[in-house]
Amino acid sequence: MSLSDPITATTRTTMTRLRERARTDRADLHAVLDAGLVCHIGLVRDGAPVVLPTGYGRIDDTVYVHGSTGAGWLRIADGAPICLTVTHVDGIVYARSVFHHSMNYRSAVVHGSARLVTDAAEEIAALRAIVEQLSPGSWEHAREPDRRELSATAVFALDLGEASVKVRSGPPGDDDADIAAGGRWAGVLPVHTVFGVPESDPTLPPGDGVPTHVAERRPGQRTPPSETDHGNG
Amino acid sequence: MSLSDPITATTRTTMTRLRERARTDRADLHAVLDAGLVCHIGLVRDGAPVVLPTGYGRIDDTVYVHGSTGAGWLRIADGAPICLTVTHVDGIVYARSVFHHSMNYRSAVVHGSARLVTDAAEEIAALRAIVEQLSPGSWEHAREPDRRELSATAVFALDLGEASVKVRSGPPGDDDADIAAGGRWAGVLPVHTVFGVPESDPTLPPGDGVPTHVAERRPGQRTPPSETDHGNG
Numbered sequence: 001m002s003l004s005d006p007i008t009a010t011t012r013t014t015m016t017r018l019r020e021r022a023r024t025d026r027a028d029l030h031a032v033l034d035a036g037l038v039c040h041i042g043l044v045r046d047g048a049p050v051v052l053p054t055g056y057g058r059i060d061d062t063v064y065v066h067g068s069t070g071a072g073w074l075r076i077a078d079g080a081p082i083c084l085t086v087t088h089v090d091g092i093v094y095a096r097s098v099f100h101h102s103m104n105y106r107s108a109v110v111h112g113s114a115r116l117v118t119d120a121a122e123e124i125a126a127l128r129a130i131v132e133q134l135s136p137g138s139w140e141h142a143r144e145p146d147r148r149e150l151s152a153t154a155v156f157a158l159d160l161g162e163a164s165v166k167v168r169s170g171p172p173g174d175d176d177a178d179i180a181a182g183g184r185w186a187g188v189l190p191v192h193t194v195f196g197v198p199e200s201d202p203t204l205p206p207g208d209g210v211p212t213h214v215a216e217r218r219p220g221q222r223t224p225p226s227e228t229d230h231g232n233g
Numbered sequence: 234m235s236l237s238d239p240i241t242a243t244t245r246t247t248m249t250r251l252r253e254r255a256r257t258d259r260a261d262l263h264a265v266l267d268a269g270l271v272c273h274i275g276l277v278r279d280g281a282p283v284v285l286p287t288g289y290g291r292i293d294d295t296v297y298v299h300g301s302t303g304a305g306w307l308r309i310a311d312g313a314p315i316c317l318t319v320t321h322v323d324g325i326v327y328a329r330s331v332f333h334h335s336m337n338y339r340s341a342v343v344h345g346s347a348r349l350v351t352d353a354a355e356e357i358a359a360l361r362a363i364v365e366q367l368s369p370g371s372w373e374h375a376r377e378p379d380r381r382e383l384s385a386t387a388v389f390a391l392d393l394g395e396a397s398v399k400v401r402s403g404p405p406g407d408d409d410a411d412i413a414a415g416g417r418w419a420g421v422l423p424v425h426t427v428f429g430v431p432e433s434d435p436t437l438p439p440g441d442g443v444p445t446h447v448a449e450r451r452p453g454q455r456t457p458p459s460e461t462d463h464g465n466g
Contacts, residue, residue: 040320042284044280048314049284089271094447098360135325142331143330144331145331185443187432190430193426204418
């Protein structure tokens with residue numbers, strides 16, 4: 001990945017330890033965000049934290065989330081400080097010592113204030129980004145939202161200006177004495193996210209094929225596969 | 234799963250919408266927690282939320298997390314309100330309409346105050362639970378923590394008294410008009426977490442076998458496989 005603007009370091013995003021796990025490249029941040037399905041959003045409600053999983057999408061240096069206008073957390077989010085975290089577990093790190101057991105992972109933590117999206121064009125673009133992150137190719141394949149559906153949906157924007165990325169990879173970091181002692185296995189058990197066989201909706205007519213953007217979807221893929229079957233069964 | 238004590242419903246954990254997705258069975262809560270590798274912990278720092286991924290373990294109705302005594306978030310956690318969330322993505326829900334796109338998932342959200350564990354026996358039990366959640370069988374196989382390692386580790390407890398579980402499963406919930414219109418695929422693309430081939434540490438002597446608790450580990454498995462190779466290879 002190419003070097004570009006470094007991610008701003010603030011008190012919140014400057015690591016106090018394990019600095020070697022911190023990345024400051026904006027392309028790293030985008031890559032971690034783009035590879036995910038869910039983020040965990042933190043809000044403060046009555047002085048206490050609330051952490052909720054939700055889908056999201058990214059356009060340039062803005063990340064978007066959405067929800068029903070009736071959802072409690074969306075009613076308190078506008079202008080409020082929020083934290084958005086995306087984590088990928090890449091492996092279980094087995095060490096000779098319990099102490100050095102760990103995980104290989106990539107995580108992005110974004111701090112900022114939520115901004116309610118009110119511009120109609122930005123709202124549509126944001127919803128498209130959210131849907132394409134969840135299901136690449138669906139925006140073209142599925143029926144776009146109508147006015148009633150849009151009015152039932154709230155979209156929030158979060159600027160990526162204050163963010164940090166942490167990555168751990170590679171073998172365990174055992175103490176020399178434990179390595180020399182021998183007799184215990186150490187290594188990494190890789191963890192992968194995979195897709196199973198698509199399950200067509202039971203109300204579909206028999207014989208309706210699974211479109212390419214679903215059948216050929218691969219994990220981490222952001223750009224949808226080229227569409228040859230456009231759902232005309 | 235058997236019915237047991239219902240999870241306490243409070244203002245924070247009573248769903249304001251989509252009540253059919255809420256589960257109130259304590260066994261459901263335990264199952265969602267036990268199947269995970271990472272949780273996302275929310276804290277409030279200087280009035281703003283912070284959401285961090287970390288490993289965890291459960292003993293009965295207490296969940297434990299740990300970290301270095303030098304980690305910033307651990308220094309502010311004792312007695313503070315925290316939120317601990319575990320999420321499993323089970324499928325991508327493709328609908329005829331963009332609006333009804335969704336995810337199948339299981340999530341648990343726990344609210345409470347973090348309690349610094351100071352009792353030595355509880356700390357060891359908690360660390361064992363955390364290690365066994367990450368890597369079943371490792372506590373028996375690996376070297377247990379010594380006094381120096383224990384003093385460098387802080388463990389926090391969170392009571393499961395205030396928690397909620399949400400589950401979505403099954404096909405999309407399209408509008409009748411979209412189903413009748415035809416011409417668009419709908420269904421579920423299952424999402425699974427799988428383990429790859431174990432990668433032995435490069436410092437191990439050639440020919441050292443991968444022990445059973447790693448080689449035969451399956452996702453979601455909490456009890457370690459019976460150990461036949463205890464790493465003396």
